[in-house]
Amino acid sequence: MDTPTPPPQPARRSAPQPPPQPWSAPAEVPGPAGPPDPTGLPEPAVLAGPDGPWGGADVWATVDALRVWLDDNRAHGGSEDLLLRVLKLSEEVGEVAQAVIGATGQNPRKGADHTWADVQAELCDVVITALVVLRTLTPDAPTVFAGHLARVAHRSLGEPGGRPT
Template sequence: MDHTLDATLDPIWDTVDRLNTWLDENRTLPAQQEVLLRILKLSEEVGEVAQAVVGATGQNPRKGHTHTWRDVESELCDVVLTAMVALRTLTPDAPEVFAAHLRKVAARSLTLPTAHK
């Protein structure tokens, strides 16, 4: 099994662990409630992606162009990071859980025959 991807993600997961610890140290609610709120935070972040896309395309006639595609990129990164922190909050084995799931999705998706054009 190729562990190149796992090794590449190690520093990322180290940062996710540090963020998770920081959030834990600063929580004001019971642990189980914090878990739920960290998962719900994803909805907020996805909404910010949608808002940025609308702003980047100027689809709100009242507001016009309020965002750039760089803003959309940044918001998508926030979604990914928020999901990683939420996963780490659920399990200390988040890196292994994520890697196993990524391998499963890749095996399922990347081995499919491509559609005829």
């Protein structure tokens, strides 16, 4: 009597990987001037660094210029445009997460495909996008932001030299 042939097993894509090691942030997160990127990927382009055309420009004047540029080039109007700008903020936060995953090598298929400079750039994109959305909501964005920052600082830090409230 012949022994039955076992069904074929699915092919493994790669050898089993060891369990992930605990991760901790580097003591000093390198910026664009940090050590060479071991992945060989280029650093994010510095289009408006200290020596660029927008270097040293007032933050709120730049935010307002970006808002005007978006207003002049929008595909949708009214409340739909505002909603899409808020959604853009969520997209940018997702890109921060993607960069952190890439910088820490947490995706075994991709490995370390981002740098900490990429994370810094994506965080800046989140801040810029948030400021543009705030400016879209109110022409008094600098005052609104400064007031809210002061309230958060007081709540968390208390009076200068004092305790949190």
